[in-house]
Amino acid sequence: MKLQQKHQSQQTAKQIRIKRSVETGINETDFINTMFLRSTFFENWSETNYFINPTLKTTQSLTYNDKWYLDFLKDSYSTGISFDKPSDKFMDLYKNWDSYVKQYNINKFYDVDRKQFLRELINFAYSFTNKYNLTQMLNKLKTNINNLQSVNLIEDNWKLVNDYNSFVFNIDNKFYFFVFQPFNSKQWKILKFKHDTNNAKEIDGIPFIPSDIKVYVEMSKLKGLYYWDRVGEPQKPTINPNTGEIINWSVENQNKVKDFLNNYLDVIIQENIRVQQGGNLDYDDPNLGSQRIIFDFEIVDNMEKSVKGNILTKKSIYRMILTIDKDNSK
Structure with a gap:
């Protein structure tokens, strides 16, 4: 009976510690003094700047006593436990x-x-x-x-040419494509080429010189001329041959x-x-999925604005995360 009461008393004390820790945060001085007892156990540990590097990692194998110590930290001080693993x-x-x-x-x-x-x-x-x-x-x-951060989509890298005279005489070595309707066809075609000469060349079996562009414009048989505003050779877009519409986008x-x-x-x-919370960004790392013990200090009330008005939330002034490498926690 006494053993049972003692066990219940220990469980109650543990629940109170966890509840107090979650609601108010842990006592900073008490925590640091406790951690100093095992400061050599951690990497990047500093007795004066213990919040400089909030993520502390163990690189050595954990002994039985080490594991007991981690359990003690979790039970007595931590405000949360998670696993550093993507969904x-x-x-x-x-x-x-x-x-x-x-x-x-x-x-x-x-x-x-x-x-x-x-x-x-x-x-x-x-x-x-x-x-x-x-x-x-x-x-x-x-x-x-x-x-x-905004980036250019592929569509944004193709720039429409409006000055056809400038195009004909400015040999810029850029890649171009144009959508046109051959004189003997009702179907639309697309040709991609490198603008490296004003002389005649053959593109996909079709004879072409840059000045042809102006002829297609005059005959209303040009949908558009575009140049590639990036380095390297791009892929040619796909069009609907019946309408000339670029279907990629x-x-x-x-x-x-x-x-x-x-x-x-x-x-x-x-x-x-x-x-952002310190998780591993290397998705090929075999240690992906390591245990993370969270310690919050001085949890205070915090008012956050939302579309529904002000909401009372909890916010920690300091947070430290102890990461246990997956291979070392076994």
Whole structure:
């Protein structure tokens, strides 16, 4: 009976500690003094600047006593425990990106660099929603992500030429394409070429000289002439041969990208929050999924503005995150 009462008393004390820690934050002096007892256990530890690097990592294997100490920190001081791991949905997106690109025709609008996968996804989502006035999605990005950066979509890199005389005489070595209707056909064609000479050349089996552009204009058989405002050779867009419309950026393809954003925008935003809180950005790291112990100091009441008015929330003055590498926590 006494053992049971003692156990219940310990459980109650633990619950009180956790409740006090979550509601008010932990006592900074008490916590630091306790941590100093094991300061050599952590990397990047500084007795004078212990908040300079908020994420502390262990690189050595944990002994039995080390694991007990971590359990003690979690039970007595931590205000939360999480695991530094992207959602399954985001990891599926990363691992099978080539399939998603084709499924949603994303490559018609932007070439996402997988070396900077999360940042590239955010830049693309922001630029696409901004260009095509997807207000609800755009506002969600602005609300949840700081330092949004606009990038040129593929469509933006093709610049329309209006001065045909300048084009003919200015040999600039840029890549161009033009949509035209051959004199003996009712179908529209598209030709891509490098503007490196004024002499005659053959493009896709069709004889061409730059001055032909002016003839097509006079005969109302030119839909448009565009140049590529980037380095490297671009892919030639696809057109509807019956109308001459460029279908790469058609409403149908726009809607496919919208479907992608409807399905994955929240996933991308959530992943960005994880990374901003110190999460691992290397999606090929075998230690992805390590345990993170959160310590909040001086939790205070905080008024936040929203569309529904002021909302009372909790805010920590300081936060430190202790990350335990996946391989060292076993």
